[in-house]
Amino acid sequence: MIWIEKYLYILQCPSCGGDLELKEYPKKNILNVDNIINNGNNNEYKLLCKKCNKIYDIVEEIPILLKK
């Protein structure tokens, strides 16, 4: 569990203002330092807007909520 999950209710989609949902996705880049540290955890979290289905990356546990 990452801290963002606790604060999801105050975050909203920058494009449409909709609610965001935390989703786990398989990591594309397997040769990543995080993967070595996490010992084979190949998933990463992203934020998905429930309203417009836009996906926002989370980098170093910081959600990148920018309009695309």
Ligand SMILES: [Zn+2]
């Ligand atoms: Zn949205």
